[in-house]
Amino acid sequence: MSFFHWLTTGSSNGILLEQEKEPALSKPFLPFYSSATLQSAGFSHGYDFTKPLTKAQLCQIARLANIIDERDGKPLAEKIENCPKQKISVVCADAIDDEPYVSSQINPLLHCRTEIVQALNWLADAFEAQTRFIAVYKNMSPLDTKIPSVIESVEVRSMEGRYPMEIRAFQSLGEDTLIVGTAALLHLHRAVTQGKIQTTSFITVAGNCISNPRNLEVTIGTPVSHLLDRCGLSRKPSYIIQGSAMHGITVSDPDKTSVRADTRSILAFHVDHQEQLYSCIGCGRCIEACPAALNPRKLYRCVTTNHGEQAIALGLFHCIGCSTCSYICPSRLDLSHIITLGKQKFSKDKN
Ligand code: SF4
Ligand code: SF4
The missing domain is CATH 3.10.20.600 (Ubiquitin-like (UB roll))
Incomplete structure (x- = not known):
């Protein structure tokens, strides 16, 4: 069974992250532009965006506007181009933001909802997708901000589960889904309606x-x-x-x-240096939490004692570097960092 198949179907590992998103989420985002940003925007594509846009037109606009999808760092034009039209039946706006503190996808969604949903609809219509929805993370609390269940007639789907939810949720959706970050959708809207490049x-x-x-x-x-x-x-x-x-x-x-x-x-x-790093107390929380079903405690010990072969046998190279083990460790051991160093150190032995 592949790791991702196991992650999405068989695993109960991982942790439910309480989201520390306030107060950044509840305030509207602030522009922090340089004068160069304002001057450099602008290109002319000549499309009438009140009529349905084709896949080729959206691809061309995304390319002219240099839009990068924040969720995976890929050019949006490439993502649209590489999705065969007949294969895509679901288009999803990603506002999951499943990490503590971070709300940079859901915040623009809440404050520019009409624009983001319009861009989502352009893409879904161009692909003739039967389903379109916005994905958010369910375990967000405490929140003053109410997350609606529908935005502009599009369903907001709360994805429930353990970290890393962004990987789990989208692996379970399958290959017929085109997923685009909400910030990229907002840039697409500005490109289509105002001819703006992403700056x-x-x-x-x-x-x-x-x-x-x-x-x-x-x-x-x-x-x-x-x-x-x-x-x-x-x-x-x-x-x-x-x-x-x-x-x-x-x-x-x-x-x-x-x-x-x-x-x-x-x-x-800020880390209080009065706080000591303690030795492993053998509580087993890192083992319960690891979404890759590894034993971070043992891996940590193998790496720090230079037992590369044993670490590899324990699945060192299956670690996805999610840092869940470090986050949950009551002894404040930075397991993930040491395991990552071990991957670099022992990669030669593996080859
Ligand atoms: S960083 Fe690696 S070992 Fe630690 S929880 Fe994530 S996958 Fe498991
Ligand atoms: S969570 Fe930390 S203290 Fe607990 S078993 Fe893992 S390494 Fe040891």
Whole structure:
């Protein structure tokens, strides 16, 4: 049985993530443009968007507008082009945002719902898809923001389950589904109606040392330090992540790291160094939580004691790097980081 088949059908592993999305989600996103953003937008495609748009036309517009789908970093034009029309029967807008703090897909959906649903409808009509819906994550609490069950006559489907929900939900939908992020749909709408190229990304700036957590619409290429200045720091961050709490990469120099077209969040955290790292207490939570059915505790031990062959036999290379084990460990061991280092270290032995 393949990993993904097992993940979507046979696994009860993983954790239910309580979502720390407030207060960024409940506030409308703020524009954080440079003057270059405003000047550089604009191309002419000459299509009448009040009439149905064909797949070829949408593909051409997405290409002219340089739209990158934030959910997978792929050019939207390529995704549309590579989907055979006869094969697609479902088109889905992805607003799952299943990671703590991050609301950069659901926030634009709530504040630009008409535009996003119109772009979803253009795509669904062009593919003659029987089903279209918007996917959100169910385990979001506490939320002041009410997530509607229908937006502009399109169903909002709450995807329920354990992390990583974004992978589980979409693997279960099958190959007849075209999935596009809500931010990419908003960029598509602007391209079709206003001839705008994509020069911005929708980004959540949050974490336990951000004074004013917000969703911002930011010019691509803006240094991360400008975003931190915009939202304010209540104390010095111990680390900054570009990406997400579970999947992101560490930003070593916020002045030299820039926002990309597919950046979804910048998170800054302060760690109290009084907190000690403890030894494994053998609680087994990491084993219960691992969505790949691995034993992170044993993998950690094999890597730290340089037992590469044993680690490989235990499934080292099946780790998907989701960080669930580190997140849940009461001893605060960074299991995922060590396992990732082990993958790099022992990859030669594997080949
Ligand atoms: S990072 Fe790897 S070992 Fe840890 S929970 Fe995810 S898949 Fe399992
Ligand atoms: S969750 Fe942490 S403390 Fe518990 S078994 Fe795994 S490594 Fe050990």
